[in-house]
Amino acid sequence: MPSHPHSLLSQEEAAFIALRKTLHGYYPLSDATWTAYRTLCTWRQVKKGTELYPAGETPRSFAYVHQGLFRVYVLDDKGNEYNKNFFPEGRFPGSMTALLRGEPSLYTIDALEDSAIIEIDHAGYRHLLQVNEDLKLYHIRYLERHWLIGKEPREVSLVQDEAAVRYQRFLQDFPSLAERLPQYHIASHLGITPTQLSRIRKNLLIAQPM
Numbered sequence: 001m002p003s004h005p006h007s008l009l010s011q012e013e014a015a016f017i018a019l020r021k022t023l024h025g026y027y028p029l030s031d032a033t034w035t036a037y038r039t040l041c042t043w044r045q046v047k048k049g050t051e052l053y054p055a056g057e058t059p060r061s062f063a064y065v066h067q068g069l070f071r072v073y074v075l076d077d078k079g080n081e082y083n084k085n086f087f088p089e090g091r092f093p094g095s096m097t098a099l100l101r102g103e104p105s106l107y108t109i110d111a112l113e114d115s116a117i118i119e120i121d122h123a124g125y126r127h128l129l130q131v132n133e134d135l136k137l138y139h140i141r142y143l144e145r146h147w148l149i150g151k152e153p154r155e156v157s158l159v160q161d162e163a164a165v166r167y168q169r170f171l172q173d174f175p176s177l178a179e180r181l182p183q184y185h186i187a188s189h190l191g192i193t194p195t196q197l198s199r200i201r202k203n204l205l206i207a208q209p210m
Helices: 005-026 031-038 096-101 122-131 133-149 151-160 163-173 183-190 194-207
Strands: 041-046 051-053 061-067 070-075 081-087 108-111 115-121
Touching: 005 031, 005 041, 005 061, 005 115, 005 133, 031 122, 031 133, 041 061, 061 122, 081 183, 115 122, 122 133, 163 183, 163 194, 183 194
Parallel strands: none
Antiparallel strands: 041 115, 051 108, 061 115, 070 081, 070 108
């Protein structure tokens, strides 16, 4: 990424413009609320492979992805990784249960690409939620969309659907990520092996009409 001071300033400003636009997509914030919100934020660049929020550490912030891609993963008792979720541009990765409880995170969030993010102080954010009605309504709508409407069908699919159906749902939920993610990361997210995923992809190609 460019390192010229003016380039960095323009990237930072672009990130904050994008953040406010994203927030507005859930519920519009007043100028006063946005000004207070912005004081909680720190823009930074993150190199591919960086553990943004490592397992075993107690986080103090969550993030907004302006550019790049992150994953949330856990390790089983044999050291195998399972990808719980992916966070591309416009999403807010964070160890939310750990933040709410003030406890070490049970999973790791790391960067799959060189990224630019805005980190948001969680304690300050929680305080703003108590005093700003518009931010509270934004928060409710964000939770509804991503933790209820979005999360529940994926969890049911993981238990009930065959692997091929889970892959097709993944393509529907994350159409832009299929080409950005290595196949082994997608396989881990679906709870299958890379070999199984390769077979599924091959069968889907064969089944497509000419």
